[in-house]
Amino acid sequence: MYRFSQGLRLRNVDLIDDGLAASSRTLAKMAKKITEVCCQGLSRLKRRGAMRVGGRHHFVVLDESQFSHKRKYNRGRFGNTWRRIKKWVFGIMEVSRRRRKPILRLVRGRSRRHLLPIIRKYVRPGTAVLSDEWRAYHGVLAQHGYRHFTVCHKRNFINPTTGAHTQHLERAWQTYKCQVWRRRGNRSTKSLKRHLCLIEWHYWLGNRHRGGVLGRLIHDIKRAYK
Incomplete structure (x- = not known):
């Protein structure tokens, strides 16, 4: 312990x-x-x-990342779950000076119908939301009361006009994946959900x-x- x-x-x-x-x-x-x-x-x-994030004086970062079991040199066995379906992890992170509050959810896709219900459930209206220009976010977050700022990663990492970026969550993905990999937590859907929950527990509680x-x-x- x-x-x-x-x-x-x-x-x-x-x-x-x-x-x-x-x-x-x-x-x-x-x-x-x-x-x-x-x-x-x-x-x-x-x-x-x-377990909700954001507010009128806070900003939240959105991003998605793929967690899957990788074979070294294309050798070895695939897990039964990962052979057929590649799972995406949708991340929501509130950023402040003192702490980070991540919310990590396993989703079957990155479409609007998969991501928008999670955003509305965990992010308070009026929050400044930062994301890339993925089409699932385009033109819909403002309709639900969010102040949406984007950055085009094809051109730059930081929006030169608004200063918006997703570097906080992009950097956190590396840490989260390292923790999951060390515990072999990406071999099945059940174990990945358990390890994502453990990461949230550390930051929230x-x-x-x-x-x-x-x-x-x-x-x-x-x-x-x-």
């Missing part, structure tokens, strides 16, 4: 050598239990309606708790196992 809260991503063989457990199966069960506890804590936050990530983890364990 302490190593999990410190964000250390050690290999099972290293943890076994340190005497944490006698087998990798035990470590896998421990990690699964902790992940389930974190997901339950995040579910309680969603049920209270507290773990890092904001007065006792730190470990304090929040103990709090959620107490709620899950009364």
